Amino acid sequence: MTMMQELPQGETAPASRHPLLVVRDLQTSFRTGGGGSVRAVDGVSFDLGPGETLAIVGESGSGKSVTSLSLMGLLPRESGRVTGGSMRLEGRELRDLPEAAMRDIRGQQIGMIFQEPMTSLNPVHTVGKQISEMVIRHRGLSKRAAMDRAVEMLDLVGIPEPRRRARNYPHQLSGGMRQRAMIAMALSCEPRILIADEPTTALDVTIQAQMLELMQDLQDRMGMAIVFITHDLGVVAEVADRVVVMYAGQVVESGTVHQIFEAPRMPYTGGLMNSIPRLDGAHRGQRLKAIRGTVPPLTELPAGCRFNPRCDHATDICRAAPPVLEEAGPGHLVRCARWRDITLDLMGTE
Amino acid sequence: MRDTISPEPLLQVRNLRKSFGIRGGLLGRVLAEVKAVNDISFEIGRGEVVGLVGESGSGKTTAGRTLLRLEEPTSGEIRFDGTDLTTLSADGMRRMRRRMQIIFQDPFASLNPREKVREILTHPLRLHGIGTASDRPDRAAELLEKVGLGRDSLDRFPHEFSGGQRQRIGIARALAVEPDFIVADEPVSALDVSIQAQVINLLDDLCDDLGLTMLFIAHDLGVVEHFCDRVIVMYLGRIVETGRSEDLYARPNHPYTQALLSAVPKPKPGRRRDRILLKGDIPSPIDPPSGCVFRSRCPMASAECAEIVPPLARVGAGHFSACIKTT
Numbered sequence: 141m142t143m144m145q146e147l148p149q150g151e152t153a154p155a156s157r158h159p160l161l162v163v164r165d166l167q168t169s170f171r172t173g174g175g176g177s178v179r180a181v182d183g184v185s186f187d188l189g190p191g192e193t194l195a196i197v198g199e200s201g202s203g204k205s206v207t208s209l210s211l212m213g214l215l216p217r218e219s220g221r222v223t224g225g226s227m228r229l230e231g232r233e234l235r236d237l238p239e240a241a242m243r244d245i246r247g248q249q250i251g252m253i254f255q256e257p258m259t260s261l262n263p264v265h266t267v268g269k270q271i272s273e274m275v276i277r278h279r280g281l282s283k284r285a286a287m288d289r290a291v292e293m294l295d296l297v298g299i300p301e302p303r304r305r306a307r308n309y310p311h312q313l314s315g316g317m318r319q320r321a322m323i324a325m326a327l328s329c330e331p332r333i334l335i336a337d338e339p340t341t342a343l344d345v346t347i348q349a350q351m352l353e354l355m356q357d358l359q360d361r362m363g364m365a366i367v368f369i370t371h372d373l374g375v376v377a378e379v380a381d382r383v384v385v386m387y388a389g390q391v392v393e394s395g396t397v398h399q400i401f402e403a404p405r406m407p408y409t410g411g412l413m414n415s416i417p418r419l420d421g422a423h424r425g426q427r428l429k430a431i432r433g434t435v436p437p438l439t440e441l442p443a444g445c446r447f448n449p450r451c452d453h454a455t456d457i458c459r460a461a462p463p464v465l466e467e468a469g470p471g472h473l474v475r476c477a478r479w480r481d482i483t484l485d486l487m488g489t490e
Numbered sequence: 491m492r493d494t495i496s497p498e499p500l501l502q503v504r505n506l507r508k509s510f511g512i513r514g515g516l517l518g519r520v521l522a523e524v525k526a527v528n529d530i531s532f533e534i535g536r537g538e539v540v541g542l543v544g545e546s547g548s549g550k551t552t553a554g555r556t557l558l559r560l561e562e563p564t565s566g567e568i569r570f571d572g573t574d575l576t577t578l579s580a581d582g583m584r585r586m587r588r589r590m591q592i593i594f595q596d597p598f599a600s601l602n603p604r605e606k607v608r609e610i611l612t613h614p615l616r617l618h619g620i621g622t623a624s625d626r627p628d629r630a631a632e633l634l635e636k637v638g639l640g641r642d643s644l645d646r647f648p649h650e651f652s653g654g655q656r657q658r659i660g661i662a663r664a665l666a667v668e669p670d671f672i673v674a675d676e677p678v679s680a681l682d683v684s685i686q687a688q689v690i691n692l693l694d695d696l697c698d699d700l701g702l703t704m705l706f707i708a709h710d711l712g713v714v715e716h717f718c719d720r721v722i723v724m725y726l727g728r729i730v731e732t733g734r735s736e737d738l739y740a741r742p743n744h745p746y747t748q749a750l751l752s753a754v755p756k757p758k759p760g761r762r763r764d765r766i767l768l769k770g771d772i773p774s775p776i777d778p779p780s781g782c783v784f785r786s787r788c789p790m791a792s793a794e795c796a797e798i799v800p801p802l803a804r805v806g807a808g809h810f811s812a813c814i815k816t817t
């Protein structure tokens with residue numbers, strides 16, 4: 141990530157110049173009981189540049205995980221399907237790629253980590269064996285060289301006595317070590333992209349701080365791009381170069397981390413910011429500016445803007461037609477018909 | 491600080507311990523002991539809202555449940571409004587429970603899915619002989635209104651509500667018997683941020699309007715700072731620091747509190763360079779470090795930290811910390 145470090149964060153060269161991953165108008169639907177279907181991801185677009193960290197943030201059910209599962213070809217076969225759009229990895233279309241080709245891409249080009257390490261780690265094999273098999277499969281190394289690589293990776297993620305730990309089964313590791321082992325496995329083939337779906341959500345804050353530091357350190361050393369999925373805006377502010385905010389299956393705002401945190405345009409983004417109790421003492425005892433109401437189920441989306449029933453700025457035009465993404469600044473997109481007319485009331489960030 | 495605070499304590503806890511036996515083997519013998527709560531003492535004043543924070547496994551839930559004698563204490567004293575709960579008979583405790591309620595973290599698991607909201611809310615009233623069969627539903631409807639739900643919710647089942655709405659029902663149920671004291675065990679942890687803010691505002695209003703005394707258990711330090719008058723920080727079964735929110739957050743004394751606060755991600759762009767990174771994981775509570783329980787991860791620890799369990803020492807008005815290096 142040498143090039144990136146010379147640029148202030150958030151002012152990276154536009155990812156679109158040489159994007160690694162280009163997602164355009166992605167649509168993913170699930171079949172539901174009774175022959176219906178729901179569109180869990182509805183027209184999501186973003187670019188990911190080399191060495192860049194893109195955060196996808198949104199509340200539960202907004203479509204973050206479905207977006208990442210679509211990218212990796214891991215949607216449940218019986219019920220989920222990408223129904224529109226494209227996902228290009230260095231120009232190569234991933235949509236509808238056969239499973240064998242997709243399997244090569246996962247691991248080799250795209251590594252993944254999840255909230256729960258046991259979704260990626262197999263309980264019946266030692267962690268050393270799991271990592272080395274991955275390297276044998278994707279890199280064609282000999283058994284011995286692959287095991288050396290596994291030990292090297294365990295060392296890199298900060299597991300003490302890596303050679304001994306490589307012989308441990310996942311249950312013999314502490315929670316924090318398991319998390320590290322999962323990261324070691326995901327990065328063992330030096331993927332260009334790491335997709336991390338809520339990797340720190342289940343962790344205590346002091347362990348989360350260790351993991352965030354580790355991921356940023358590994359990114360500095362290995363230069364991979366990261367898609368970081370989370371609902372925690374604090375984590376986003378810390379790790380992201382650029383941010384995509386999702387609501388009810390759509391991108392409602394995207395931009396650099398500075399644009400999103402310092403000058404959000406979409407009332408939903410502003411509402412999320414105001415909902416976080418801040419550790420600064422300045423607002424103690426004040427009421428939080430909560431967003432009213434709840435996220436609508438995908439089967440009961442309101443007409444017009446999907447956020448309008450919860451929005452303080454909504455007027456008739458917001459109920460009349462669904463807003464499109466408009467450019468509010470360089471690389472700053474906002475899905476709000478009224479963004480030019482309104483000023484968001486943000487609680488101070490200092 | 492809420493203006494309802496008076497210095498007179500409603501709850502006094504002295505040297506409270508709660509251990510769990512870990513059984514195993516063919517005979518189910520106790521193989522090891524977890525000291526989930528290990529000699530904690532504190533007071534909560536009438537009308538005060540006290541936050542209890544600490545990482546997973548530090549003993550917060552056990553402390554909260556033991557206070558209400560939902561778990562039997564291993565030893566120690568719990569005085570509620572002058573009465574020692576640990577020596578109270580089952581019947582005496584049942585009557586006392588009317589004054590002490592709990593709100594759970596999981597709004598999905600804590601409500602019986604087969605009961606309508608009407609039953610969920612009138613149950614505790616019947617149990618404690620409050621009101622008559624005919625006026626209890628009205629009382630339930632009033633409670634719903636108090637937590638921002640309509641009367642039409644009475645005839646619906648829990649699954650028909652969202653997570654935030656279910657948590658409101660859990661709050662209404664706790665309020666039904668008009669308690670003086672509530673243990674709220676991570677009441678917003680399972681909720682999305684926008685809903686979390688709504689529920690915190692609701693709890694805030696209820697504490698002010700009803701003069702409730704509350705022990706608010708959380709691992710989110712931001713929520714606690716926002717909402718609580720005073721904070722207790724636990725680590726591996728022990729209290730390491732306690733103080734008024736404004737003091738503890740502005741001037742954390744214990745190395746653990748300092749690390750915990752610095753670990754909280756701030757919604758302000760940029761990589762954090764000022765962070766105190768702790769090494770390693772939280773040790774097993776079956777075999778905690780001798781002396782200071784935090785010493786295995788503490789950046790300041792030295793040999794003498796293994797020797798004695800540091801007592802809580804005064805570092806400011808109402809501010810205490812258990813560290814031989816910083817006090």
Ligand SMILES: Nc1ncnc2c1ncn2[C@@H]1O[C@H](COP(=O)(O)OP(=O)(O)OP(=O)(O)O)[C@@H](O)[C@H]1O
Pocket residue numbers: 170171180198199200201202203204205206207216219220371438
């Ligand atoms: N296998 C599935 N079948 C049907 N619907 C699904 C399936 N998986 C996800 N969905 C729906 O798709 C929508 C988006 O879900 P998704 O898991 O992407 O949310 P998310 O943003 O990751 O939320 P969270 O923060 O809770 O992880 C939700 O409404 C969800 O119910």
Ligand SMILES: Nc1ncnc2c1ncn2[C@@H]1O[C@H](COP(=O)(O)OP(=O)(O)OP(=O)(O)O)[C@@H](O)[C@H]1O
Pocket residue numbers: 510511524525526544545546547548549550551552553709775
């Ligand atoms: N019934 C039990 N039997 C055995 N051990 C228990 C029992 N309940 C709790 N413990 C242990 O006691 C310790 C404290 O647990 P407790 O649930 O009180 O922690 P906590 O601070 O509430 O954690 P969390 O943030 O994860 O809710 C843990 O090590 C836990 O495993």
Ligand SMILES: [Mg+2]
Pocket residue numbers: 204205206337
């Ligand atoms: Mg998800």
Ligand SMILES: [Mg+2]
Pocket residue numbers: 550551552
């Ligand atoms: Mg707990």
